[in-house]
Amino acid sequence: GENVEQHPSTLSVQEGDSAVIKCTYSDSASNYFPWYKQELGKGPQLIIDIRSNVGEKKDQRIAVTLNKTAKHFSLHITETQPEDSAVYFCADSGYSTLTFGKGTMLLVSP
């Protein structure tokens, strides 16, 4: 990808609420969109990904949606828990390299 914008940079929610993080991309050739979660002191860990031939993908409390026409994709976390608190990164890829957004710090308060 060329450029990935991620919003918001910080997000505070109460336990049990939903959280949504949005990303936009500029490279029309991008066709792979992973999301990573980074906990304090650890490297980013892949939590979900979506390819361009799919509009939505869900894995338990986490879902990702993709709108190729508008060039944006979003991460949805339902029924948030304190252990969801972390920094989340979106990324896009047209080939083998990833372009990352600048990250969203999610804080889930008990």
Place this chain on the structure above:
Amino acid sequence: DVKVTQSSRYLVKRTGEKVFLECVQDMDHENMFWYRQDPGLGLRLIYFSYDVKMKEKGDIPEGYSVSREKKERFSLILESASTNQTSMYLCASSFQSSNQPQHFGDGTRLSIL
């Protein structure tokens, strides 16, 4: 489970020193990557490698070089460390097929004094 191991969690070096950061993966991945992570800037790609002895520049290669003598090992080299290279360095690996997820190590926090 994929395991990407970075040799040091914390490293302190002096300006002008030659610094080596080592990364090893155990999943027979063809691709390996080095990123630096800075607050507010996200992850930026320094160098990557598709195969042994192959290397490609990423977005910010200046001041760095890499070495890939074996498939499982990818080294990042700071030829003459400077204070603006103080950062968190992350190594990742993936299969070579397009659109494969990258798996990250836990990072090396490098301080240049």
